[in-house]
Amino acid sequence: MAAAYSLWMGLVLLGVLQMGAQTQDSLQPNFQQDKFLGRWFTAGLASNSTWFLEKKAKMSMCKSVVTPTEEGSLNLTTTFFRKSQCETWTMLLQPMEAPGSFSYTSTRWDSTFNVRVVETDYERYALLFTSGSKGPSQDFHMATFYSRSQSPEAALKKKFSTFAKAQGFTEDSIVFLPRTDMCMEEER
Template sequence: MTAALLSVLTALLCVLSATAQPEPQKDFNLQKFSGKWYLIGMGSNAQWFMNKKSWMKMGTAVYTPTAEGNLDVLVTSQKPTECWKMHQLFDKTETPGRFTFYSQVWGNKNDVRVVETNYDEFALVHTIKTKGDSVSVLTKLYGRSQELRPELIQKFQQHSLAHGIALDNVLILPKNVECTPNAA
């Protein structure tokens, strides 16, 4: 009886840790976070991600603070025949390092948290996406360069797994030809 109870409690603890929402980095500095980042890794438990993960490649994101403390975000990625770009405004919240936005394209609410960054090397970003009753998680690993230390990649993978993303849905993206917003 005790072993069965222990198994149930262990399973419950695993579920709770996978659904716990990470907090943004303490003392987050918006100005230091701004600038260009390479998207090194992505992970998600969303169906759209599972359908598209086979052709995903490295892209860039440029984060530009606004006067109001929001983040203007430009994401680009070179596709076979064009430079794809997406522009979004992340609205600040009362918590530094946490932003929200609504995607008109995908019809979902996004709660974005910069979980950890050292500003000049890497950033770990955790997004909770809500569309109707469906909630999914998207994790991203950014680097100021296209290469990151193995321990940072491992940190990203561990974070993703701890938040309910299966290992085969945690990707380190292949390098890609960089496109610039001017060419987009």
């Protein structure tokens, strides 16, 4: 029994280490921050968060706008429909050493998260991976599919599913957010 438990724990640890290795080294080559700016729609998500798994069926597409700050960071302002009104959250993404890699501090969870732009063509889609911890023993991982359009192509959805599964997410933890007209004004 102890040997089986040790083997199981070893496999779990190996899987966690492999997930970290896949995302640590994966960044958009020659990331061009100026091309990444502007409006995106959050078209798909995958996460290991209990909250996400419980709420994913109620989520809908939201709008995110990326703008530069004078200090060289990025503001990521996300607007979504919740409780019969538009809500807006802004995160300050601080650049890390590698272009396309950022960190942000969440006052809500009193934690710092790493955000990596893993792949983008700047014109149609971007695939991001976020990792961090929401407290002791609460590792947090999320894959995000940004689209410049509210109706992303089927091939891009497939690309996101493949990406999310490569990060260790299962089919039931991947969601494509339904389009909504709420809180989606067309400003850039």
